[in-house]
Amino acid sequence: MTSVLVLGGYGAVGAHVVKRLRADGADALAAGRDPARADRVVDLTDPRSLGSGLDGVSAVVNCSGSEEPAVAAAVAGNGIPFVDITATSGYAKQLERVDGPVLLGVGIAPGLSSLLAAEAARAGGTVDVLIGLGAGEAHGPAATAWTYGLLGKRFDDPDGSRVRNYTRPTRFDLPAEAGYPRFPALRTDFADQHRLTADLGVPVRTYLRLDSRLATLGLAALTWAPRIAALIPAGGMPGGDGWVIAARGGDGRSWWATGRVQSRATAEVAAQAVRRMLQSPITAPTWLHQAASLDELRPALEAAGIALGTG
Structure with missing residues (x-):
């Protein structure tokens, strides 16, 4: 065995x-x-x-x-x-x-997100990848530390500019199956976007949003004052446990996956x-x-x- x-x-x-x-x-x-x-x-x-x-x-x-x-x-x-x-x-x-x-x-991001991006890249042009996570899921300490650890930090964009995490809001059309309300996602440094940009030969950009508008806006605000995150009490945020990933290719078509319980x-x-x-x-x-x-x-x-x- x-x-x-x-x-x-x-x-x-x-x-x-x-x-x-x-x-x-x-x-x-x-x-x-x-x-x-x-x-x-x-x-x-x-x-x-x-x-x-x-x-x-x-x-x-x-x-x-x-x-x-x-x-x-x-x-x-x-x-x-x-x-x-x-x-x-x-x-x-x-x-x-x-x-x-x-x-x-x-995993699902990176992982499933990369597989979806590879499909979307067939159309050519920029690939934008949305990762939507349920704010109410009981994430482990590593996932929480990763999310807050990105606050205030910058990363390299495919165009050579530097991007601050949780900025540059962008809208995505999400499948009805996800049950997510419509509001923007925020640029976030998921590791696979850099490898994908090199491997697929097109710019790949990753975005994050939560199923809660309030929680997503909180990340956008905290990235300008990351020290405040230490004052946030432990425990879950308002939201559910549904997740969604959508990779949008240059032709506007999206490849998506959705389910419940990210872990x-x-x-x-x-x-x-x-x-x-x-x-x-x-x-x-x-x-x-x-x-x-x-x-x-x-x-x-x-x-x-x-x-x-x-x-």
């Missing part, structure tokens, strides 16, 4: 990944520091702990929120595929330099990515859109309750 070690395997996303892999017949092992919840006790700050945790493992999925390239290098250096769900641009660039099998951008959808994409990677091994850092297509993953995604369409 194939053994897959899931770092952060009892967290918001990791628990779903473990469950999904086990449903596929894999021996999924939840890894973490808590012996009461972990199948294998692994402390990512202790190289010896990580080394022993890899015994008999065919692949590792990082859902821990830890963005330490040395961990990826230690795993991939042993010839074990390392799958990462991160959306952070700087960390993704570090993973691209790791020597060994690393699969990047595995569960991320786990579905991750599980399918692990399956494909074990069937068709990689030897160097690879992005999901370089290893698979939307049509190849479509049957499994739709079976998991993810709606896909064009319009």
Whole structure:
């Protein structure tokens, strides 16, 4: 039986990944520091702990929120595929330099968003990618830290300019299935937009909005005063758990996906990515859109309750 070690395997996303892999017949092992919840006790700050945790493992999925390239290098250096769900641009660039099998951008954004963008790019011209997330979902601490960590920071646009996160509002036509009210999305630095721009040969720009207008406007305001974010009380924001991704090509046509519970959808994409990677091994850092297509993953995604369409 194939053994897959899931770092952060009892967290918001990791628990779903473990469950999904086990449903596929894999021996999924939840890894973490808590012996009461972990199948294998692994402390990512202790190289010896990580080394022993890899015994008999065919692949590792990082859902821990830890963005330490040395961990990826230690795993991939042993010839074990390392799958990462991160959306952070700087960390993704570090993973691209790791020597060994690393699969990047595995989730709904990056991940499913990249597959949709690849379809939209066939029309030529700029591809604009919207990621809509449910503000009311109980996201893990890593996802929350990522969202607030972008406040006030800038990134490179395909035209060479510098863009501040959560600015430049842009409207998208979203599928009725998403149930999202109509209001603008904000430019946001998802890691795959840079790789996609290079790979697809067209400018790719990513945007974020939440299903709550108030929560989205809050990000737009906080990006000009990021220190205030530390004063926001812990807990969920007003909103639901529905998510939507839409990639709009140069001809105005959009490719979209929508569903409920972002963490569960991320786990579905991750599980399918692990399956494909074990069937068709990689030897160097690879992005999901370089290893698979939307049509190849479509049957499994739709079976998991993810709606896909064009319009």
